[in-house]
Amino acid sequence: MNIADIVNRTVPPHPWAEGEKIPWDEPGFSERMLKEHLSQDHNAASRRLDIVHRQVDYLERIAGGLDGDLKVLDLACGPGLHSLDFARRGHSTYGIDFSPASITWAKSSAKEQSLGSEFVHGDVRSTEYGTEFDLAMLLFGEIDVFSAEDLSLIVRKARAALNTGGVMMLEPHEPGIARANFETGPSWSSHQSGLFSEQPHLLLEEGFWHDDVQMAVKRWYVLDVETGEVAPYSQTVVQHTKDDLVQLIEVEGFTVSEAPGGWSAGNEDGPPEFYPLIAIAK
16 A cells, blocks of 8 residues: 555445454564553553452452352453463453464463463354353453444353353443544654654554444554555444443343443443443353
8 A cells, every 4th residue: 555545545444344343463563562450650552450450350250250250251361360360260251352462462461370261262153162251251341342243142052151140241331432532633653663663653543433324434554664664454433332232242142231230331431431241041
């Protein structure tokens, strides 16, 4: 891709047409993103460890695992911060993520600490989950990066993996957050290195909201200063309504219940970006 392709780009882009996600699975990108996951200065990639700990307190309580005998399925687990915290409490965990660097770090951490955690590099849509879990979780808005069809598949697989009475914890964006975060005017910035490239580059980005389908599309163009080559990236995010999510989840063999209070989403100083959604396997 070159600069002329940017000038002649489709505006607005169609959802899903230019890619599904930013390149989590690229080795270099995943290494740079891992640093953001592990940072204790922000909650932009993963929650800080104190928040993870409070979330695991909550999940342990609602899943009835205070005696340390839960089997936990951690979908889109990133570097496995929740899984590792569960394992330190005596639970067994199984995490799946698309990022090779995150999974390598999680495996290494589990080995160093002699924890009962297993981690697999893979896409949650196609990777096998296993069976006899007591708790499954898909946190931090990851539920909203999948189409309704893919989300139904993930929920169906999670139900097959859970024991009857097992708990699935989902964390969708609050209404309006996807639009507020992703609908942005065109902008550019220059970097000696950054998340998208280790080389000097210009980063052009823009975001669009499709009101008819309640989806946001974000674009990034990374222009390498030395070669002039342009690398395009795109992500689509869906604003599912709670009613739609409840219907989708219950069709796959769950009963959605009111989430008890006490969930810590990690942004206590501002309006909530996510809300807890609890489903019980029938």
